[in-house]
Structure formats: C-alpha cells, structure tokens
Amino acid sequence: MAATARRARAVGEERRRAMGSDAHVLVVTDRAAGPAGATGLLARAWARVGQLEARWSRFRPDSEVSALNRSCGTAVAVSDDTFALVSHAVAAWDLTGGRFDPTVGAAVASLGYDRDFAGVSRVAASCPVPGEAVPVPGPAGIVLDPGRSTVTLPPGVSIDPGGIGKGLAADLVAGALLDAGALGALVNLGGDLRAAGDPPGVGGWAISLPDPLDGGRELARFSLGQGAVATSSRLRRQWRTTAGAAHHLIDPATGRPAAGDIVAVSVVADRGWRAEALTKAILLGEPGDLDRHPEAHAIVVTAGGGRYASPALAGALR
Amino acid sequence: MTTDGQAHRRRPRRAHAAAGGRMVVAGASAGALLVMVAAMAGPQEAAPSGAVAQPVVVVRRSGGSPPAVARTDAAPVTTTAAS
Numbered sequence: 001m002a003a004t005a006r007r008a009r010a011v012g013e014e015r016r017r018a019m020g021s022d023a024h025v026l027v028v029t030d031r032a033a034g035p036a037g038a039t040g041l042l043a044r045a046w047a048r049v050g051q052l053e054a055r056w057s058r059f060r061p062d063s064e065v066s067a068l069n070r071s072c073g074t075a076v077a078v079s080d081d082t083f084a085l086v087s088h089a090v091a092a093w094d095l096t097g098g099r100f101d102p103t104v105g106a107a108v109a110s111l112g113y114d115r116d117f118a119g120v121s122r123v124a125a126s127c128p129v130p131g132e133a134v135p136v137p138g139p140a141g142i143v144l145d146p147g148r149s150t151v152t153l154p155p156g157v158s159i160d161p162g163g164i165g166k167g168l169a170a171d172l173v174a175g176a177l178l179d180a181g182a183l184g185a186l187v188n189l190g191g192d193l194r195a196a197g198d199p200p201g202v203g204g205w206a207i208s209l210p211d212p213l214d215g216g217r218e219l220a221r222f223s224l225g226q227g228a229v230a231t232s233s234r235l236r237r238q239w240r241t242t243a244g245a246a247h248h249l250i251d252p253a254t255g256r257p258a259a260g261d262i263v264a265v266s267v268v269a270d271r272g273w274r275a276e277a278l279t280k281a282i283l284l285g286e287p288g289d290l291d292r293h294p295e296a297h298a299i300v301v302t303a304g305g306g307r308y309a310s311p312a313l314a315g316a317l318r
Numbered sequence: 319m320t321t322d323g324q325a326h327r328r329r330p331r332r333a334h335a336a337a338g339g340r341m342v343v344a345g346a347s348a349g350a351l352l353v354m355v356a357a358m359a360g361p362q363e364a365a366p367s368g369a370v371a372q373p374v375v376v377v378r379r380s381g382g383s384p385p386a387v388a389r390t391d392a393a394p395v396t397t398t399a400a401s
Contacts, residue, residue, distance in 0.1 A: 013395075020401075026396065188398050190400075206392040207396060208394035209398060222390060224385060227384075228385075270384070294384070296384050
C-alpha cells in the first residue's frame with residue numbers, strides 16, 4: 001500500500017485479480033485515520049467485489065446468475081444486487097437501442113466461452129461450434145418483480161453479466177466505500193472504472209488508457225473528477241474455435257462475434273454501467289456514432305490505427 | 319402483469335409498468351424514465367423521498383451532461399484497459 005500526502009489526506013491502494021481481471025482500488029482517507037483507515041476500507045472493497053462475483057459469475061454453478069440461466073421460465077428470488085444487475089442490463093439495452101444486449105449468454109457459450117476464460121482457449125479449439133449462429137433473444141420478455149425481488153427469464157434466455165457486471169460492481173463498491181467513510185474512491189475492475197467522492201489531488205484522478213494496438217504505448221491520458229470510464233476491445237479475450245477465430249463481444253443482430261472496423265472503444269460517462277453499455281453501442285457502429293451520445297465522451301480506435309475522439313478528449317490523445 | 323411481446327433487437331419497445339409500479343416488465347422503457355430498485359447504484363441513484371413507494375425508485379435514462387475531463391500530464395494513478 002502506498003500513501004500520498006496532500007494536506008490532511010492520504011491515499012491507500014491495492015491491486016488484485018478479481019472478476020477474471022486485473023483490479024485496482026484506491027481510497028482517499030482522512031490522514032488522521034492513519035493507515036488502518038485505508039486498510040480497513042480496502043478490505044471492505046475486496047470483500048464486496050468478491051460477494052458480487054459470487055452472485056454474478058456465470059461460471060459458478062452456485063451463483064444467482066447461474067440459477068437464473070437454469071430457471072427455464074420460472075421466477076427466481078434474487079438478492080438486491082442481482083435484481084439491480086438485471087435491471088441495469090435491461091436499462092442498458094434500452095439506452096443503446098439494443099446494441100448492448102445482456103441475453104448473449106447462449107450465443108457466447110456456443111462458441112466455447114462457457115467457462116472461466118483461462119480454460120476457454122484450451123478446450124474451445126477442439127469443440128465444434130454450431131454451424132448456425134445462436135440467436136440473441138433480447139430481454140423484452142424478462143420479468144422483474146421488485147415486490148417479491150424475483151427475476152423471470154423466458155425459456156431459452158440466458159444472460160451474460162460480462163462487462164456491465166464489472167461496471168455496475170465498480171459503481172456499487174465505490175458507493176460503499178464512501179458510505180463507509182472514504183473521502184474518495186476509485187474502483188477499476190478490468191477496464192470498468194468508477195471514481196466517486198473527492199479525488200486525491202486538485203487535478204482529479206489521472207487516468208491512462210493504453211493503445212489497444214500497441215500495449216507498450218499510451219493512447220490517452222486525462223484527469224477525471226468524478227465519473228466512470230469503460231473500455232471494450234475485440235482484440236482481447238480472443239480464442240480459436242473449429243470455425244475460426246472468435247472473441248467475446250457478440251453482435252446481438254447476428255449472434256456472432258462483432259465484426260467491423262472499430263476494434264476498441266473507451267467511454268467516459270457518469271456511471272460505470274452506463275459507460276460500459278455505451279462502449280458496446282459505439283463498437284458496433286461507426287466512428288461517427290460518437291455524436292449520438294452527448295451524455296458521454298469517447299475514444300475510438302479502428303483496425304487500421306485510426307483514432308477518433310469526442311472534443312473533450314481530443315486533447316488527451318498522446 | 320403487463321407484457322411487452324417478443325424481443326425486437328435494436329428497437330426496444332415502449333415501457334409498460336403495471337398500476338402501482340409493483341410489477342415491471344423489463345425491456346420496457348418509459349421514455350426518459352425506467353423503474354428500478356433502490357439499491358442498484360448507490361445513494362446518488364435514489365429518487366427523492368416519497369417519489370415512488372419503496373423499494374422502487376425512478377432512475378433517469380441518460381446522465382445529461384458528461385463528466386468533466388481535462389488533459390493532464392500528471393502521472394496516472396491508474397491505467398485502465400479492456401480485459
């Protein structure tokens with residue numbers, strides 16, 4: 001843990017693997033609380049991340065998401081967290097006109113991504129994939145009953161929390177840290193980041209985005225007071241199947257891995273879940289689609305190395 | 319309970335929330351508003367007291383103005399990339 005002095009404040013940080021990704025949590029505390037204050041908050045953050053992963057992982061048979069995906073049309077009582085996850089996933093579908101779709105679960109599993117990614121490349125290359133794409137049914141038939149705290153997925157519908165789970169988790173954990181006494185918090189879960197409360201310095205949280213085409217280079221660097229950043233790339237989580245190369249970003253319109261010229265998108269928005277949803281919407285579109293989302297800033301990278309940025313982020317490109 | 323018919327990819331249909339707001343068919347949008355639970359995203363998301371019977375709250379569909387960002391040369395506190 002590192003400590004940085006700025007007036008009467010201190011910053012504690014810790015990196016771990018969580019949700020199948022590299023994770024990084026920073027907390028701003030009152031220096032009077034001493035190191036124990038930051039240590040306790042960080043422990044609380046990791047415990048909450050672990051709780052959410054246990055509830056939302058589609059690779060854990062005892063998770064609530066796995067129970068939902070097995071439910072075949074019956075109502076399943078879920079925790080407030082999982083109710084919120086499904087609610088937000090549906091809201092994201094609505095926000096993006098269906099370009100973000102949480103019901104890609106069956107489609108991505110049919111391509112071999114039905115286990116933790118570490119095991120996918122080892123197994124998927126020898127497992128046949130369906131000749132026809134598995135349809136993505138969309139979430140219109142999902143029933144949410146807040147009175148009973150139940151979720152009903154229609155038969156044949158399964159959800160993949162994927163990135164929006166990490167985005168919403170970053171939102172929830174950052175909020176929990178503020179509730180627990182942190183003056184500020186930044187929660188970065190594998191490319192889904194939420195900053196809340198007071199940043200550690202007057203300049204805000206300094207955020208760096210690596211170049212998706214050359215990880216050794218920096219694509220952009222900018223400061224953020226409060227808000228969220230999400231990045232999606234079809235250059236990550238790639239594997240081989242009997243039908244050729246695959247990646248994890250499914251186009252709901254085809255049920256197949258997204259094609260197109262855009263290979264990576266980063267979005268700055270007010271909430272992690274919203275930023276994550278907008279990355280998918282832009283990734284499945286054209287660079288010109290940046291203008292369709294005035295509630296966010298974005299940077300787009302194309303396969304040919306083209307870089308496009310919203311006006312507010314243009315100066316941040318390196 | 320209300321229903322919203324079959325899925326329509328890329329064209330989500332309009333929302334229908336049952337009277338009293340107790341049962342919500344997801345996939346439903348209500349213009350600028352969506353009905354959700356209170357616990358979903360921290361205290362910032364909570365509706366004004368008394369706006370809707372608990373635990374249902376109303377969340378704005380879009381965030382309005384984007385967060386303020388600025389160019390910086392300061393050392394990054396975190397690096398974030400797709401994973």
